[in-house]
Amino acid sequence: MLxxxxxxxxxxxxxxxxxxVFDVYDREETRGAELEVFNPNDRFDRAxxxxxxSLNLGYLSYRHKLVLMDFxxxxLSDASYDFQSLFDIDEEDAGSWPRGxxxxxxxxxxxxxxxxxxxQEAWKEDLLLASLEDRDSW
Structure with missing residues (x-):
């Protein structure tokens, strides 16, 4: 089991x-200042x-990365999945985004x-390595 x-x-x-990783709650002056220069709606900034x-997740193994990518x-293949809900922060939650x-x-x-x-590009080697393994052995 992973x-x-x-x-x-x-x-x-x-x-x-x-x-x-973009949540800046209680880090507005550090992480927030670092991120506020990027506009997530601009394709170059978003990349x-x-x-x-998003992909700088050194604490995840190559196996975790494959499971996340499959998920x-x-x-993405579910046309009815509400991706906006991921970015909604409830008023009672301790969380905030760096820009409106x-x-x-x-x-x-x-x-x-x-x-x-x-x-797919950044994790190519990790994804290949994990895909060659038997997931039941994890």
Missing amino acids: RDPFLNEEFQPDLMWFIG ELIKRY LAEK EWYALEDPRGFLQDVYMLA
Whole structure:
């Protein structure tokens, strides 16, 4: 069984692994200042955000990456999946995005499609390595 990298329990894939890195709650002056120069609706800024932050998940093994990519592919193939809900922060939650655009992205599905496309390249070797293994042995 694939274990969560932080908890002693089974790993549960979630798309928040890709976008939770942009939460600046209680880090507005550090992480927030670093991220506020990027507009997530601009395709060049978005690609930089994804490469620099969403895919820079050193705490995930090559196996975790494959499981996450499979999960993301499944959600992208579901035409009814509400990607905007991932970016909605409940008033009772301790979380905030670095810029107003994050709360109402022009194309939240497109953001995650870009994550998928860029991860295919950035994680190519890890994904290949994991795909060659028997998942039952994890």
